[in-house]
Amino acid sequence: MPGTRPRTHPRTRPADVDGEPLRVLVVVGHPLAGSLVHALAAAYVEGASDAQVRVVDLAVDPVPAHPASIDELRAARDGSTAHLGADVVRYVADLRWADHVVLLFPQWWGTYPAVLKAWVDRTFLSGSAFRYGPGRRWERLLRGRTARIVMTMDSPRWWNRLRYRNAAETSLRHAVLAYCGVRVTGVTRFAEVRHQDAATREAWLRTAARLGAQDARRPRAPRVEHDGSPRPAAV
Incomplete structure (x- = not known):
């Protein structure tokens, strides 16, 4: 998989909102290179060539460090992130840039690995991804964006649903993405991984490539951009 620098494909599809193809951020949430999740991510990226x-x-890529203070879990009151480390600044910028976010990860202990949780904690910042308002209200600052979840697991789907209550998906879909205004367009679960043969895994790679091509054909939708103006209740 590509490392620290963005990978940008040629513009081969019709212009959309502002003349650009869809902007897709692919986040590979597996701490070990060469995994099945990495192969699925590579297939998705290849399929999304448009x-x-x-x-x-x-x-x-660097895993975000534990925050040293509460200030490292939020943007400044003007929306800037200059006070954060360079890696976090880049990850926040990637999220702001994206129209569509694809999260790929293995299910471990009923949820997702710590590296992905660290990325979420340090990237979906108060004042940048969401902003508190008066009382119990809050603003979803990532409205207009979409996401896809792709996960692998050794559990059968029925066990994951009945016993684990789809914990990984529920956490990301509702507690993270929807809370910040991101709409999930699909969840793909590749189940019982260790019991599958090579032919099945090859079929999964074709599925991932097909999902990438499908997403790449989607037009860019207008996004709601916040003004970053200071608000006392923002952070």
Whole structure:
């Protein structure tokens, strides 16, 4: 998988909102390079060749460090992130840039690996991804964006649904993405991984490529951009 720098594909599809193809951010949430998740991500990126694609691979890209203070979990009151480390600044910029976010990860212990949780904690910032308002209200600052979840697991789908209550998907779909205004367009679960043969895994790669091509054909939708103006209740 590509490392620290964005991968941008040629513009081969009709212009959309502002003359650009869809902007896709692919986040690989597996800490070990060469995994099945990496192969699925590579297939997705190849399929999405009509889109602009950036890749964050948490097996090779820096995993965000634990925050040293509460200020490292939020943007400044003007929306800037200059006070954060360079890696976090880049990840926040990637998220703001994206129209569509693809999260790929293995299910471990009923949820997703710590590297992906660290990326979420340090990237979906108060004042940047969401902003508190008066009382119990808040603003979803990533409205207009979409996401796709792709996960692998050794559990059968029925066990994941009945016993684990789809915990990984529920956490990302509702507690993270929807909370910030991001609409999930699809969830793909590749189940019982260790019991599958090579032919099945090859079929999964074709599925991932097909999902990439499908997403790349989507037009860019208008996004709601916040003004970044200071607000006392923002952070």
